[in-house]
Amino acid sequence: xxxxxxxxxxxxxxxxxxxxxxxxxxxxxxxxxxxxxxxxxxxxxxxxxxxxxxxxxxxxxxxxxxxxxxxxxxxxxxxxxxxxxxxxxxxxxxxxxxxxxxxxxxxxxxxxxx
Amino acid sequence: xxxxxxxxxxxxxxxxxxxxxxxxxxxxxxxxxxxxxxxxxxxxxxxxxxxxxxxxxxxxxxxxxxxxxxxxxxxxxxxxxxxxxxxxxxxxxxxxxxxxxxxxxxxxxxxxx
Numbered sequence: 001x002x003x004x005x006x007x008x009x010x011x012x013x014x015x016x017x018x019x020x021x022x023x024x025x026x027x028x029x030x031x032x033x034x035x036x037x038x039x040x041x042x043x044x045x046x047x048x049x050x051x052x053x054x055x056x057x058x059x060x061x062x063x064x065x066x067x068x069x070x071x072x073x074x075x076x077x078x079x080x081x082x083x084x085x086x087x088x089x090x091x092x093x094x095x096x097x098x099x100x101x102x103x104x105x106x107x108x109x110x111x112x113x114x
Numbered sequence: 115x116x117x118x119x120x121x122x123x124x125x126x127x128x129x130x131x132x133x134x135x136x137x138x139x140x141x142x143x144x145x146x147x148x149x150x151x152x153x154x155x156x157x158x159x160x161x162x163x164x165x166x167x168x169x170x171x172x173x174x175x176x177x178x179x180x181x182x183x184x185x186x187x188x189x190x191x192x193x194x195x196x197x198x199x200x201x202x203x204x205x206x207x208x209x210x211x212x213x214x215x216x217x218x219x220x221x222x223x224x225x226x227x
Contacts, residue, residue, distance in 0.1 A: 033214060042205055042217040043159070056214060091159060095213070102149065103215060105159035 002027065004094050004106035005074075012112045019079040019086070021109045025094030032075045033103055034067060037089040049075060082113045116141045116210045120218035127196045128226050134181075135191045135221045137206030143167075146209055148182070148189045153220075154202040162204070165189065196225045 005024040013019050025032050030051055035043040045059040049069035060067070064082075069075040079086055089110050093103035117140045127133035139148065150162040165173045165182050173180050177197075181190045193200055203222050207215040 031213075035215075035217075042219050043215070045210075045214040045216065048214050059214070089157060093159075093215075101213075102147070102161060102164055103213075104161065105151070107156075107158050110157075 004029075004092055004104055006090075006092050006106035006109050008109060009107060010110045010112070012114065013082050014114050015083055016081050019082050019111055021077040021079075021090050021092075021111070023075040023077070023092030023094075023106060025075070025092075026096075026104055029094035029096050029104075031095045031097065032069050033093045033095075034075075034077050035091045035093065037091060037108075039088070043091060046077075079111075082111075084113045087111055087113045116208050116216040118206055118208050118216050118218040120204075120206055120221050122221045123219070124222045124224070126224040126226055127193075129196055129198060131196055132192065132194045133196055133223065135193075135204050135206075135223065137189045137191070137218055139187050139189060139206070139208040139216075139218075141187075141208050141210070143209070143211065148180075149207040149215070150178075150180070150189075150191045151205045151207060151217075152200075152202040153205065154199075159205075163191065193223075198225050198227060201225045 032049045034046040037043045047067045048056040064080045066078045089108045091108045092106045095101040095103045119138045146167045148165045163175045163178045177194045179192045203220045206218040
């Protein structure tokens with residue numbers, strides 16, 4: 001059973017460009033969480049999705065950030081018009097249900113904004 | 115809102131010795147799990163151990179065990195027979211109402227040869 005997959009592993013963007021981060025959850029998992037880790041900090045929750053639904057986006061910046069988890073295909077975290085402060089590691093995690101089950105993390109995407 | 119506090123930014127331990135990392139948390143949830151994750155230099159987040167809050171028995175996983183004090187909202191991690199591969203940043207995590215995890219600020223553990 002493959003683990004959580006994220007791609008790309010590293011992404012370099014110039015200010016003003018768009019970044020698209022992909023996450024394929026573990027097989028059988030229908031719940032996806034996105035977290036951001038700024039340098040020298042812990043992980044901060046961004047958004048929680050189920051298939052075709054956003055359950056909780058309380059940690060998402062109000063502008064430029066969006067997330068989706070379509071019926072088919074991976075979950076996408078999209079950052080429009082990136083700024084240098086968006087440089088961070090973005091982690092995706094998945095779980096089989098929401099009732100306190102363990103979240104398993106992907107390897108992360110390191111975004112660098114020049 | 116959940117809060118997780120790790121008061122030890124850095125710790126070191128000699129190989130084969132035992133070390134305890136502390137964590138306190140606050141949550142309004144009644145039934146919940148608590149987690150310890152490690153993040154080695156590769157920066158992959160790896161689950162170390164989890165504790166079900168309604169269980170009084172402390173969780174153990176090989177060399178890793180927890181001391182869970184529910185009334186005190188304390189959840190410390192004990193690593194026995196420390197190995198060089200245990201060198202990593204360790205994060206304590208507590209879930210919120212929507213099961214999103216709140217992480218502590220981490221403890222950088224260095225195992226010395």
